[in-house]
Amino acid sequence: MKTIEVKGITKAFGSASVLKGVSFHASAGSSLAIMGSSGEGKTSLLHILGGLDSFDKGSIHIMGKDLAKDPLGMRRKHIGFIFQSYQLLDEFSLLDNILMPFFITKNTSFVKAHERAEALLQKVNLHKKKQQKAALLSGGEKQRAAIARALMNNPDILLADEPTGNLDRQHSEEIYDLLLSCAHELGKTVVIVTHDEQLASLCQEKRLLQDGLLR
Amino acid sequence: MFIYKLITKYLLPTKKSLSASFIALLSLLVTSTVVWLLLVFLSVTRGIETNWLKKLTSVHAPLRVYPTKAYYDSLYYKADAFGENEKKTLREKWEESDSEKKNQPDLVKELYWTLQDLEKTGSLHFQDYECSPALLRLQLLRKQSTSQISQMSYAVSFPQKNPTLSSILLPPSSNDLAYVVSTLRSKEALERFFLHARIEKGWLKKGSGFSWKLLEKGSYPCLCKKNGSIEQIILQKEVGSFSGFEKATLVIAKRSYVKIGEKICDLSPKTMLFWGQNAPCQIVVDQTSFQEATTVYDLRFFATTSFNGTVFSIPVFYQALDQVEFFARTTFHKKPKTAPLWAYQVQNLWHLPQGPDGATQAVILPKSYQKSHVFLGDQGHFSFIGSSFSSAQEMQLPLYVAGFYDPGMIPIGHRCIFTSQEITETIMGSSAHLSLDTAAQNGLFVWSDLHKVDPLKREIQKRLQEKGLTKYWHVETFREYPFAKELLAQFQSDRTLFMIVGIIMIVVACSNIVSMLLVLVKEKRREIAILRSLGASKTSIGAVFGLVGMILGALGSVVGTLFAIITLRYLDSFIAMLSWLQGKKAFQAAFFGDSFTYTLSADAAVFLLILTPVASLLAGLIPAIKASRMNPSKILRS
Numbered sequence: 044m045k046t047i048e049v050k051g052i053t054k055a056f057g058s059a060s061v062l063k064g065v066s067f068h069a070s071a072g073s074s075l076a077i078m079g080s081s082g083e084g085k086t087s088l089l090h091i092l093g094g095l096d097s098f099d100k101g102s103i104h105i106m107g108k109d110l111a112k113d114p115l116g117m118r119r120k121h122i123g124f125i126f127q128s129y130q131l132l133d134e135f136s137l138l139d140n141i142l143m144p145f146f147i148t149k150n151t152s153f154v155k156a157h158e159r160a161e162a163l164l165q166k167v168n169l170h171k172k173k174q175q176k177a178a179l180l181s182g183g184e185k186q187r188a189a190i191a192r193a194l195m196n197n198p199d200i201l202l203a204d205e206p207t208g209n210l211d212r213q214h215s216e217e218i219y220d221l222l223l224s225c226a227h228e229l230g231k232t233v234v235i236v237t238h239d240e241q242l243a244s245l246c247q248e249k250r251l252l253q254d255g256l257l258r
Numbered sequence: 259m260f261i262y263k264l265i266t267k268y269l270l271p272t273k274k275s276l277s278a279s280f281i282a283l284l285s286l287l288v289t290s291t292v293v294w295l296l297l298v299f300l301s302v303t304r305g306i307e308t309n310w311l312k313k314l315t316s317v318h319a320p321l322r323v324y325p326t327k328a329y330y331d332s333l334y335y336k337a338d339a340f341g342e343n344e345k346k347t348l349r350e351k352w353e354e355s356d357s358e359k360k361n362q363p364d365l366v367k368e369l370y371w372t373l374q375d376l377e378k379t380g381s382l383h384f385q386d387y388e389c390s391p392a393l394l395r396l397q398l399l400r401k402q403s404t405s406q407i408s409q410m411s412y413a414v415s416f417p418q419k420n421p422t423l424s425s426i427l428l429p430p431s432s433n434d435l436a437y438v439v440s441t442l443r444s445k446e447a448l449e450r451f452f453l454h455a456r457i458e459k460g461w462l463k464k465g466s467g468f469s470w471k472l473l474e475k476g477s478y479p480c481l482c483k484k485n486g487s488i489e490q491i492i493l494q495k496e497v498g499s500f501s502g503f504e505k506a507t508l509v510i511a512k513r514s515y516v517k518i519g520e521k522i523c524d525l526s527p528k529t530m531l532f533w534g535q536n537a538p539c540q541i542v543v544d545q546t547s548f549q550e551a552t553t554v555y556d557l558r559f560f561a562t563t564s565f566n567g568t569v570f571s572i573p574v575f576y577q578a579l580d581q582v583e584f585f586a587r588t589t590f591h592k593k594p595k596t597a598p599l600w601a602y603q604v605q606n607l608w609h610l611p612q613g614p615d616g617a618t619q620a621v622i623l624p625k626s627y628q629k630s631h632v633f634l635g636d637q638g639h640f641s642f643i644g645s646s647f648s649s650a651q652e653m654q655l656p657l658y659v660a661g662f663y664d665p666g667m668i669p670i671g672h673r674c675i676f677t678s679q680e681i682t683e684t685i686m687g688s689s690a691h692l693s694l695d696t697a698a699q700n701g702l703f704v705w706s707d708l709h710k711v712d713p714l715k716r717e718i719q720k721r722l723q724e725k726g727l728t729k730y731w732h733v734e735t736f737r738e739y740p741f742a743k744e745l746l747a748q749f750q751s752d753r754t755l756f757m758i759v760g761i762i763m764i765v766v767a768c769s770n771i772v773s774m775l776l777v778l779v780k781e782k783r784r785e786i787a788i789l790r791s792l793g794a795s796k797t798s799i800g801a802v803f804g805l806v807g808m809i810l811g812a813l814g815s816v817v818g819t820l821f822a823i824i825t826l827r828y829l830d831s832f833i834a835m836l837s838w839l840q841g842k843k844a845f846q847a848a849f850f851g852d853s854f855t856y857t858l859s860a861d862a863a864v865f866l867l868i869l870t871p872v873a874s875l876l877a878g879l880i881p882a883i884k885a886s887r888m889n890p891s892k893i894l895r896s
Contacts, residue, residue, distance in 0.1 A: 095894070115795055130791070
């Protein structure tokens with residue numbers, strides 16, 4: 044099943060045209076790496092896919108539905124974000140950070156949400172630090188926590204923006220495993236924007252964003 | 259839930275957001291200070307207005323019914339008057355036999371019956387009033403000098419049924435009672451005074467003497483002057499200023515003597531003891547001494563005091579007493595056979611006494627006369643121009659000051675003198691008296707709950723209309739009294755002005771909240787973007803900041819209200835401090851009354867407790883809109 048279907052997306056910032064007709068699709072359980080030089084519009088494409096930013100022309104369908112019609116609903120239900128600089132809420136505990144998507148959407152009972160958060164923390168091996176403030180975690184721990192948070196509402200699609208950009212080799216490999224297991228084991232569609240050749244080569248599909256087009 | 263979590267985080271000061279925390283604290287401080295000052299100010303002004311209204315409606319009743327011109331022009335009014343002097347007051351009309359007017363409605367009786375019907379339902383009390391202008395002349399006979407006070411006044415019939423009279427009548431002070439007792443010149447007057455007044459305590463004057471035989475058995479330290487035989491014995495332990503005296507011991511026993519050193523001197527029966535200093539004592543009048551007394555100085559008192567641990571009672575005259583504290587009884591369960599010399603209450607009705615001679619009519623003066631050193635018991639007369647068929651001449655009615663009342667700050671309050679109806683009727687009966695408007699001259703005072711005055715007025719008017727008497731009677735609430743109208747209007751416009759000033763101050767205070775929230779939005783922009791990426795809506799992000807503003811406003815108003823309650827509780831100390839700082843009285847009693855209100859104005863509190871959070875919520879909208887319009891993608895990329 045096509046989880047993402049992008050057709051002819053264009054995006055310009057003022058007079059600078061960044062995306063000039065990007066088209067691709069991805070299905071459940073697949074992993075797609077998008078590579079490209081800095082400034083080619085990789086992050087913009089990812090934000091557009093997550094409904095954080097708008098696009099000028101074209102269409103995006105997420106789980107068969109038009110993203111432009113309800114970007115917030117899509118984000119709440121089908122999309123999980125992972126950022127290069129983790130973007131955890133530093134003043135909250137690790138557990139609160141994981142639970143935050145539930146606090147926002149309230150899509151299930153608190154008990155179930157709490158159980159799921161505990162399970163995710165086990166999965167990313169951070170359950171012993173759940174009460175710690177997010178600011179006190181190491182880089183690798185923060186990114187694992189960010190992955191757990193992205194999975195909290197059980198989205199169909201994970202959008203990761205340079206997930207290993209700030210990590211050393213050892214921690215990066217942990218992240219590779221986690222992200223790819225999301226695709227293989229949990230059946231998520233994982234779209235990764237990265238410069239990391241090793242990570243890209245581990246993905247099922249590798250595409251290059253160049254001159255506003257995906258090749 | 260995340261909104262609540264974020265609000266909690268944003269309201270608690272943290273090291274990371276020091277500037278926002280500092281501005282939040284400042285906003286809280288400014289808001290609570292504004293609410294505090296406004297509440298205290300509005301409560302005090304409201305209290306002044308309430309006190310003023312209370313006084314106004316205690317002296318003049320909250321509602322009055324008086325005859326219109328149609329009444330005075332009616333045959334009913336003119337029919338029984340052969341001459342001007344015979345025109346009857348409402349009370350006289352009410353009390354007269356109705357046998358002569360069977361074929362026409364009795365205008366006064368119909369009105370009385372209407373009010374009596376309403377009185378039975380418990381919604382009002384009423385009584386007729388008469389008011390006559392007269393010149394009050396008081397003679398102040400004092401030991402050192404004699405002076406006179408003259409003032410053009412309104413003699414108002416004593417409203418004995420007024421249920422709020424107790425709140426304005428001042429109880430006789432000890433000074434007043436001390437003065438009045440000193441003016442009494444007969445055994446009967448003295449008995450009458452001491453029947454209802456007592457001396458609570460006083461001091462035995464230094465130097466006053468008494469026989470040693472009155473002392474209980476025992477030994478007492480004393481000072482003794484001896485020149486052959488004992489000259490003087492002073493009851494005092496230390497020599498102090500008594501030169502020529504020696505320390506001694508007074509022994510009262512079977513054989514009484516003074517021991518000076520080793521020497522023993524017997525006391526003669528005539529030896530007197532003297533007090534070396536003022537001694538506190540309890541005083542009771544000797545009832546047997548009334549027989550031969552014509553002044554208080556002829557009376558004997560038993561003074562119970564103690565010296566060197568021994569309590570004893572000695573008979574003394576009034577001259578030997580100092581700083582005597584009198585207490586007068588003013589309330590009785592049933593009418594006393596002999597009335598006191600001051601106004602007194604029997605159950606719910608107040609009564610005016612007659613003077614010490616049993617004939618002079620009493621007056622109750624506004625308390626401003628006390629400042630002119632007028633005392634209870636002072637005498638004088640009302641002077642007015644009386645007319646006969648052939649001439650007009652000055653007439654005088656003797657009067658006796660039986661008490662004082664607090665008229666508040668009604669413009670004419672200090673000229674209104676309560677007196678008996680005999681006096682007001684006598685003056686009114688004179689055709690040559692200065693004419694007042696008909697409303698002030700003669701009518702009915704109606705007392706009821708202040709808040710129910712307007713419906714009561716409508717009810718009375720309705721019932722009078724049913725009887726076809728509307729054109730004869732004018733029903734007026736205190737808001738329409740000519741002498742109060744302008745002041746009441748002033749209070750109303752002051753209140754509106756204070757409210758406008760209050761709103762402006764709250765808006766200014768809220769501008770701090772706007773600044774604080776704008777800083778907070780700037781500081782939390784990354785968090786806002788993260789939350790948006792996690793699915794938070796624009797509205798919920800806006801709500802976080804709007805609610806932070808509202809909570810700050812609500813907190814500020816609660817803190818301000820608490821401070822206002824504390825301030826109002828200790829308002830006297832606060833005003834004393836202000837007066838001390840200024841070096842003069844901060845608030846003049848003539849305008850503000852003797853004391854301020856200590857209760858929080860509920861209206862003002864509700865107004866501010868609603869206005870402040872609402873204004874803060876509105877203030878929070880600007881930053882809230884800014885926060886909700888942020889582009890998360892742009893922020894996350896940066």
